Amino acid sequence: xxxxxxxxxxxxxxxxxxxxxxxxxxxxxxxxxxxxxxxxxxxxxxxxxxxxxxxxxxxxxxxxxxxxxxxxxxxxxxxxxxxxxxxxxxxxxxxxxxxxxxxxxxxxxxxx
Amino acid sequence: xxxxxxxxxxxxxxxxxxxxxxxxxxxxxxxxxxxxxxxxxxxxxxxxxxxxxxxxxxxxxxxxxxxxxxxxxxxxxxxxxxxxxxxxxxxxxxxxxxxxxxxxxxxxxxxxxxx
Numbered sequence: 001x002x003x004x005x006x007x008x009x010x011x012x013x014x015x016x017x018x019x020x021x022x023x024x025x026x027x028x029x030x031x032x033x034x035x036x037x038x039x040x041x042x043x044x045x046x047x048x049x050x051x052x053x054x055x056x057x058x059x060x061x062x063x064x065x066x067x068x069x070x071x072x073x074x075x076x077x078x079x080x081x082x083x084x085x086x087x088x089x090x091x092x093x094x095x096x097x098x099x100x101x102x103x104x105x106x107x108x109x110x111x112x
Numbered sequence: 113x114x115x116x117x118x119x120x121x122x123x124x125x126x127x128x129x130x131x132x133x134x135x136x137x138x139x140x141x142x143x144x145x146x147x148x149x150x151x152x153x154x155x156x157x158x159x160x161x162x163x164x165x166x167x168x169x170x171x172x173x174x175x176x177x178x179x180x181x182x183x184x185x186x187x188x189x190x191x192x193x194x195x196x197x198x199x200x201x202x203x204x205x206x207x208x209x210x211x212x213x214x215x216x217x218x219x220x221x222x223x224x225x226x227x
Contacts, residue, residue, distance in 0.1 A: 002127040002155075004155075034216075036218075039153045041115075041121075041122075041203070041221060041223055042220055042221060043118070043205050043207075043218035043219050043221045044205070044218050045157070045218075046215065046216070046218075087154065089155070098144050098146070098161065098209055099146070099158060099161060100146070100158070100207070100216060101158070102148075102155045102157075102158075103155060104154070104155045105153075105154075105155060
């Protein structure tokens with residue numbers, strides 16, 4: 001049972017444009033969400049997070065939006081840069097538990 | 113920032129042997145350590161959660177006798193894959209949380225190949 005899903009396995013965006021990565025979840029008990037960037041054969045690198053009491057969090061070029069009613073979150077990267085090319089994972093956790101449940105990942109390619 | 117050192121980064125072993133993977137928190141006390149496994153082009157799947165000084169809690173479907181987790185100190189956790197088989201070949205990653213429970217710091221991962 002995949003509780004966190006990223007339905008787009010890949011995304012290709014031109015440099016300078018906006019990248020939008022989407023994530024859906026099924027468990028309404030999740031209340032904390034994170035986005036990670038990952039290169040092959042490396043551990044994930046934390047990008048940005050959001051708690052369920054907010055609907056938006058921004059950090060530089062990265063903005064995460066949370067729509068609790070739709071159980072959907074998205075990561076916006078603007079402007080996209082070639083160095084952003086990687087696999088992006090969303091992850092979710094429940095209140096009072098430390099466990100992170102990861103989505104299936106989206107491979108982002110930013111081309112010049 | 114917080115750093116988790118994971119070793120080895122890559123290991124090849126023969127079928128039937130055991131392999132130990134170490135994760136050390138370098139500048140903080142890791143009260144909780146998580147172990148994940150990632151098959152090619154798939155998500156990171158949580159295998160188990162360990163708290164320092166207590167037994168690990170395994171996720172459904174993960175064999176605790178095959179994947180031995182030790183978290184004897186606040187800076188070191190180990191995962192031992194016992195009697196490894198080719199189907200255990202995967203990318204294993206640890207993640208640590210400190211006593212404040214703020215953030216998750218990931219190790220750099222271990223690529224295990226069982227031949």
